[in-house]
Amino acid sequence: MMYPKTPTKKKRKQHAPSILQEAGDHSCLLCALLKKEDARGIHQHHVFGGTANREKSEQWGMKAWLCLEHHEGRTGVHNNRKMDMFLKQRAQRAFEELYDHETFMREFGRNYL
Numbered sequence: 001m002m003y004p005k006t007p008t009k010k011k012r013k014q015h016a017p018s019i020l021q022e023a024g025d026h027s028c029l030l031c032a033l034l035k036k037e038d039a040r041g042i043h044q045h046h047v048f049g050g051t052a053n054r055e056k057s058e059q060w061g062m063k064a065w066l067c068l069e070h071h072e073g074r075t076g077v078h079n080n081r082k083m084d085m086f087l088k089q090r091a092q093r094a095f096e097e098l099y100d101h102e103t104f105m106r107e108f109g110r111n112y113l
């Protein structure tokens with residue numbers, strides 16, 4: 001499904017550091033949360049994908065390093081709905097601790113909790 005293209009008024013640089021991990025922490029967030037062995041993250045995943053939300057994820061720092069298995073494997077967020085939802089909920093909670101629920105809904109348009 002395509003998102004309607006909205007013209008961008010100004011090109012601002014909107015790359016925020018991740019709000020889900022410490023700067024410089026490149027370990028897999030899901031391995032850490034699930035108390036598995038500390039696996040090295042190899043891809044930085046945008047928690048909310050799709051054309052519009054990928055940019056929002058970038059802008060608000062909704063990014064997490066993931067190991068190959070948790071990114072693209074069978075239990076990875078791109079293949080496993082439960083795992084994807086687990087990460088999205090975690091991200092929404094972190095976001096709402098920093099900002100608030102209204103801002104989350106305005107930016108991402110859906111409640112995952």
Ligand SMILES: [Zn+2]
Nearest residue numbers: 028031067070
């Ligand atoms: Zn992992």
Ligand SMILES: [Zn+2]
Nearest residue numbers: 044045046071
């Ligand atoms: Zn990804």
